[in-house]
Amino acid sequence: MTETHILIIEDEPDLRAGLQHNLELEGFKVLAAANGKEGLRKAREGQAALVLLDLMLPEMSGIEVLQHLRETGHETPVIIISAKGQDRDKVQGLELGADDYLTKPFGLSELLARIRAVLRRTKSGAKAGAGERGAAATVMTFPGLVVDWKRFTVSRDGDEVQLSRYEAEILRMLIEHRGEVVSRQDLLRKVWGYVHLPTTRTVDNHIARLRKKLEADVENPVHVVTVHGLGYRFESELLEER
Numbered sequence: 001m002t003e004t005h006i007l008i009i010e011d012e013p014d015l016r017a018g019l020q021h022n023l024e025l026e027g028f029k030v031l032a033a034a035n036g037k038e039g040l041r042k043a044r045e046g047q048a049a050l051v052l053l054d055l056m057l058p059e060m061s062g063i064e065v066l067q068h069l070r071e072t073g074h075e076t077p078v079i080i081i082s083a084k085g086q087d088r089d090k091v092q093g094l095e096l097g098a099d100d101y102l103t104k105p106f107g108l109s110e111l112l113a114r115i116r117a118v119l120r121r122t123k124s125g126a127k128a129g130a131g132e133r134g135a136a137a138t139v140m141t142f143p144g145l146v147v148d149w150k151r152f153t154v155s156r157d158g159d160e161v162q163l164s165r166y167e168a169e170i171l172r173m174l175i176e177h178r179g180e181v182v183s184r185q186d187l188l189r190k191v192w193g194y195v196h197l198p199t200t201r202t203v204d205n206h207i208a209r210l211r212k213k214l215e216a217d218v219e220n221p222v223h224v225v226t227v228h229g230l231g232y233r234f235e236s237e238l239l240e241e242r
């Protein structure tokens with residue numbers, strides 16, 4: 001079995017050392033960073049299968065680390081570990097594509113459960129295109145757009161971009177229900193599952209990110225259209241699947 005590396009970005013030395021020690025006892029390989037800049041650099045190296053990210057960090061905040069990471073196409077799963085009273089940052093983190101969050105102080109068993117759940121989700125997510133659909137299509141072609149479920153990519157007129165896990169799940173749900181309206185609440189429930197968020201704005205933000213990848217003109221989307229007051233609808237005709 002290959003070793004799973006976890007990157008801890010945490011400036012508090014005792015907490016960092018404690019997490020490292022306990023995760024190593026559980027058989028993980030641990031990388032550690034004491035500030036945001038170092039953390040971002042190590043996360044970009046791509047060795048870590050998962051990042052534990054504190055929010056209040058010297059040099060660069062956890063939110064900035066996450067933002068830079070996602071903007072440069074790194075989709076490594078991230079669990080935010082935040083102090084009490086940072087709810088707004090926590091929500092922002094989830095909107096930026098964090099996978100889960102824990103509020104300090106947390107117990108080791110809780111942390112391990114979250115880590116394993118996220119690793120399981122992201123692993124099955126990467127295979128879901130082929131897995132859930134059985135022998136069904138792994139590549140779908142729409143006018144001006146090719147979606148590759150196996151590689152988690154979309155190509156718009158030949159330009160290929162990577163989808164984040166959330167973007168891929170949203171797109172999959174819209175495409176499965178193409179021609180029908182899918183509500184924000186349905187997307188929240190199905191895509192985010194148990195991670196409860198206070199607003200459906202999260203969905204809108206992810207749709208906006210998805211549109212940047214899918215649409216030639218985000219102001220006039222042709223694939224994912226807004227149905228005002230109801231939700232979103234995938235409109236394009238499926239030309240080919242294989």
Ligand code: CA
Pocket residue numbers: 010011012054055056057
């Ligand atoms: Ca801190």
